[in-house]
Amino acid sequence: MTKRASLVTSLFLSTALFSPAALAQTTTDDAAAQPEPADDGPVDDEDVDISAPGGDFSGEIIVRGKFIPNPIRATSEVVSVLGEEEIARAADGDIAGSLQRVTGLSVVGGRFVFVRGLGERYSLALLNGLPLPSPEPLRRVVPLDLFPTSVIASTVVQKSYSVNYPGEFGGGVINLTTKATPEEPFLKFNFGLSGDTETTGNLGYTYDGSDLDIIGYDSGVRSIPNGLQQAIGQNVPISVGNNFSSLDLQNFAASLNNAETSLIQRNNDIPANFSAEVTGGTTVDVGDAFVGIIATAGFENSWRTRGGVQQTSQGIVNIDGTPGLRPDQNFNFLTTENRIIVNGLLALSAEIGEHKLRFTNLYIHDTVKDASIKQGIDAINVDEETLLNQGRTSWFERQLFTTQFVGEFKFDELSVDLRGSYANSKRDAPYQRTSSYAFDRLIANDFVNDLTSPGESARIRFSNLNDDVYGAGIDFGYETNIGVPINFTAGYNYYLNDRDAERRDFRFVPANGLDNPFDQQRIDFLLSDFNIFTQEIELREVAAQTSVPAYTAELEIHGGYGQIDAELTEGLRLNVGVRYEDAQQEVLPITLTGGQATVATSLGNDYWLPAGTLTWNFADDMQFRLAASKTVARPQFRELAPQQFLDLETDRTFIGNPLLQDSELVNLEGRFEYYIGRGERITLAGFYKDIDNPIENVAFVQGGGTLFTGFSNAPNAKLYGAEVELVKYFPLDTVFGGQFFEDRRLLLAANYTYTKSEISVSDGDTAINPVTLQPTSALNLFDDGDRLTGQSKHVANLQFGMEAEEGLSQQTLLVSYNSPRVTARGPQDQPDLIERTGWQLDFVMREALEIAGQEFELKFEARNLLGTDYRESQTLNDSTIINNGYDIGTRLSMSIGINF
Numbered sequence: 001m002t003k004r005a006s007l008v009t010s011l012f013l014s015t016a017l018f019s020p021a022a023l024a025q026t027t028t029d030d031a032a033a034q035p036e037p038a039d040d041g042p043v044d045d046e047d048v049d050i051s052a053p054g055g056d057f058s059g060e061i062i063v064r065g066k067f068i069p070n071p072i073r074a075t076s077e078v079v080s081v082l083g084e085e086e087i088a089r090a091a092d093g094d095i096a097g098s099l100q101r102v103t104g105l106s107v108v109g110g111r112f113v114f115v116r117g118l119g120e121r122y123s124l125a126l127l128n129g130l131p132l133p134s135p136e137p138l139r140r141v142v143p144l145d146l147f148p149t150s151v152i153a154s155t156v157v158q159k160s161y162s163v164n165y166p167g168e169f170g171g172g173v174i175n176l177t178t179k180a181t182p183e184e185p186f187l188k189f190n191f192g193l194s195g196d197t198e199t200t201g202n203l204g205y206t207y208d209g210s211d212l213d214i215i216g217y218d219s220g221v222r223s224i225p226n227g228l229q230q231a232i233g234q235n236v237p238i239s240v241g242n243n244f245s246s247l248d249l250q251n252f253a254a255s256l257n258n259a260e261t262s263l264i265q266r267n268n269d270i271p272a273n274f275s276a277e278v279t280g281g282t283t284v285d286v287g288d289a290f291v292g293i294i295a296t297a298g299f300e301n302s303w304r305t306r307g308g309v310q311q312t313s314q315g316i317v318n319i320d321g322t323p324g325l326r327p328d329q330n331f332n333f334l335t336t337e338n339r340i341i342v343n344g345l346l347a348l349s350a351e352i353g354e355h356k357l358r359f360t361n362l363y364i365h366d367t368v369k370d371a372s373i374k375q376g377i378d379a380i381n382v383d384e385e386t387l388l389n390q391g392r393t394s395w396f397e398r399q400l401f402t403t404q405f406v407g408e409f410k411f412d413e414l415s416v417d418l419r420g421s422y423a424n425s426k427r428d429a430p431y432q433r434t435s436s437y438a439f440d441r442l443i444a445n446d447f448v449n450d451l452t453s454p455g456e457s458a459r460i461r462f463s464n465l466n467d468d469v470y471g472a473g474i475d476f477g478y479e480t481n482i483g484v485p486i487n488f489t490a491g492y493n494y495y496l497n498d499r500d501a502e503r504r505d506f507r508f509v510p511a512n513g514l515d516n517p518f519d520q521q522r523i524d525f526l527l528s529d530f531n532i533f534t535q536e537i538e539l540r541e542v543a544a545q546t547s548v549p550a551y552t553a554e555l556e557i558h559g560g561y562g563q564i565d566a567e568l569t570e571g572l573r574l575n576v577g578v579r580y581e582d583a584q585q586e587v588l589p590i591t592l593t594g595g596q597a598t599v600a601t602s603l604g605n606d607y608w609l610p611a612g613t614l615t616w617n618f619a620d621d622m623q624f625r626l627a628a629s630k631t632v633a634r635p636q637f638r639e640l641a642p643q644q645f646l647d648l649e650t651d652r653t654f655i656g657n658p659l660l661q662d663s664e665l666v667n668l669e670g671r672f673e674y675y676i677g678r679g680e681r682i683t684l685a686g687f688y689k690d691i692d693n694p695i696e697n698v699a700f701v702q703g704g705g706t707l708f709t710g711f712s713n714a715p716n717a718k719l720y721g722a723e724v725e726l727v728k729y730f731p732l733d734t735v736f737g738g739q740f741f742e743d744r745r746l747l748l749a750a751n752y753t754y755t756k757s758e759i760s761v762s763d764g765d766t767a768i769n770p771v772t773l774q775p776t777s778a779l780n781l782f783d784d785g786d787r788l789t790g791q792s793k794h795v796a797n798l799q800f801g802m803e804a805e806e807g808l809s810q811q812t813l814l815v816s817y818n819s820p821r822v823t824a825r826g827p828q829d830q831p832d833l834i835e836r837t838g839w840q841l842d843f844v845m846r847e848a849l850e851i852a853g854q855e856f857e858l859k860f861e862a863r864n865l866l867g868t869d870y871r872e873s874q875t876l877n878d879s880t881i882i883n884n885g886y887d888i889g890t891r892l893s894m895s896i897g898i899n900f
Contacts, residue, residue, distance in 0.1 A: 459505065
């Protein structure tokens with residue numbers, strides 16, 4: 001039997017052609033362990049005898065064709081692969097930072113991945129090919145900074161769609177693969193210290209909280225008191241006249257923990273960050289099977305202080321005869337976040353002949369303890385200004401647990417893959433407290449809080465969210481030869497996401513007002529038990545008849561696909577298929593008893609989603625791809641739920657639009673790939689996307705100048721662009737000579753992506769106003785030619801460094817740039833809000849040492865050496881509103897790893 005080697009090598013990911021889980025694992029294995037050619041150049045066509053040494057074969061197996069050692073080249077789709085080596089070189093502590101180096105990818109807020117300038121809603125994150133829920137209610141996509149690089153073996157970013165993946169695909173799918181069977185037993189400890197110039201040793205804010213805050217768990221200080229919890233369970237507004245007396249409300253107020261959660265304290269010496277992790281694994285022989293186990297446990301305690309300016313403008317005004325923007329709110333702020341992450345991984349695997357089994361369990365507990373003070377002017381009109389001092393304390397406890405099983409079974413030409421998973425994510429945000437003091441020039445000549453002012457005079461919020469996600473799939477593959485080698489694949493996938501979310505908001509209000517000097521007391525004295533009962537301070541729910549304190553949501557998807565991967569002729573490969581998906585998405589708002597009915601969401605759509613990629617391997621070291629597909633992007637739960645959530649990154653409140661619709665995308669791409677040598681390549685690609693009903697962020701001002709963000713479908717958008725990538729090594733021994741440079745080489749890795757997007761709006765187009773939830777002219781929300789929100793025109797990355805070819809010794813400079821991008825459409829005919837992150841320069845050094853026979857790994861990082869700051873602003877003529885601006889500082893870190 002004779003087969004072309006180009007098919008054989010292209011099918012080294014045989015199950016990967018239809019199983020996302022297998023794709024990630026196989027890519028990792030081949031990236032790390034695939035045999036290399038004898039020299040650094042490509043291998044010419046040759047006959048290769050692959051009969052086993054000493055074997056007695058009745059026939060000779062001859063493989064003829066081109067050897068393709070690079071997994072990026074060998075796959076049938078456009079992919080980028082981050083193996084352990086690439087992840088380690090960037091040395092980012094989490095996988096989000098490492099992905100920032102991938103061509104066409106940018107990371108927003110250090111957490112959410114944007115592919116080719118598209119928003120995070122167009123990125124799909126999987127773990128071992130299986131779905132994950134997000135512990136972040138503001139996102140459907142999982143914030144990838146939750147995943148430490150120690151638990152990730154590889155990351156595959158696929159930018160062209162293939163029907164084995166879910167149809168919710170816009171810019172790309174990011175498939176994280178956890179570590180599995182180790183090649184040999186190992187045990188590694190790692191300890192790290194870090195800090196940044198804006199935080200460590202400088203002024204920051206904090207509050208007492210509970211005794212267990214230092215490890216990210218609340219000891220019960222923030223638990224809702226039983227009496228208040230029972231009142232909440234009645235699902236009625238907690239106020240006088242709804243089964244509650246004034247004394248009941250005073251008791252509720254007094255039952256809350258006060259000073260531990262409300263009193264903000266100065267810390268003039270914020271401590272350094274600390275991290276520790278241990279990873280170990282081994283493989284044992286059990287009969288005819290190889291059984292592997294890997295376990296990881298990690299802990300990180302870090303601090304971040306942001307100080308800067310926050311402004312809002314309620315509208316366009318005349319400034320010296322020219323339209324412009326004037327800040328109605330103008331605050332200086334200082335916010336300190338203490339973030340604690342606890343993570344653990346337990347992975348079991350077995351190889352029984354050609355069959356592979358994997359059982360993976362991952363736990364991540366991510367907590368943010370936040371304290372913030374801002375002071376400035378709130379101008380209701382030009383002639384009336386109020387000096388305010390506002391404080392906030394928060395506790396966001398997020399938890400993610402997932403358990404997965406993947407089985408890959410091979411029976412000669414037939415392969416069967418089975419996978420199933422359960423994942424749960426929780427987000428608990430108790431005791432979100434805010435207070436506001438106004439400066440009284442007439443009586444007190446001091447800041448006062450009489451607890452009667454609208455807004456944030458003294459509030460406390462409780463919110464929680466629970467997501468359950470179930471995933472299952474089965475895939476069949478069959479290899480045959482009917483004149484040309486063909487691999488037939490087909491499969492079925494099931495996905496179910498159930499969510500329950502609740503948010504209750506309360507104010508402290510004196511029944512008969514609050515006189516001076518009581519209103520001059522600091523917040524913990526003001527809300528003391530003595531004042532609560534003597535001044536009759538009640539805990540009243542902030543609940544209008546249209547409020548939505550809770551909602552339930554569900555997304556259920558049945559998907560099936562068929563796919564053919566065939567080598568039509570030598571060097572010409574076609575992967576084509578179609579996917580059918582039936583999806584039911586519902587969001588049901590739950591109002592308080594007696595409240596007005598609110599709009600519920602019920603989206604039921606089914607789609608036929610074709611996709612095809614043609615690969616022409618026209619030379620030993622070159623190939624060209626053409627890809628086309630149709631995909632969808634569904635609105636996220638938080639975009640549909642008419643419930644408010646505070647985003648700490650932007651310090652802005654979001655609220656959903658229950659009338660959003662699915663977006664449909666047509667994707668086209670052409671890509672040229674030139675593989676210079678081992679691990680070296682030049683790629684050039686062009687892409688185009690047509691998006692019907694894209695979902696856009698729309699800002700609006702409400703409630704005395706507060707800036708909110710809502711969502712609405714724009715009529716249509718088009719996006720196109722190009723990207724180029726270069727990876728090249730240069731030996732240094734021939735240039736410098738000497739023993740030091742004998743085994744060292746220079747790395748140059750650079751990529752650049754240009755993306756242009758345009759929203760199309762015409763007379764007669766309509767859109768849903770996110771405030772009124774009524775149809776309006778789309779021209780009232782969007783301008784024809786607007787860029788898509790979240791889209792950067794230019795994204796560039798450069799890695800320049802030296803490394804040893806044998807052993808561990810790396811010194812790397814990393815440069816990244818994202819051009820300004822729109823974060824939200826401007827409110828009330830104002831200019832759009834533009835985010836600027838600019839240039840970032842990092843330096844990473846990794847060295848292996850042996851001391852007294854013991855192996856050590858040292859790592860040093862210097863991040864943001866240019867001191868680039870963050871700014872989100874609006875500009876009109878010569879006027880600028882800084883919506884959010886702060887210094888980031890330079891971050892330095894050092895860690896040591898001990899290998900046993």
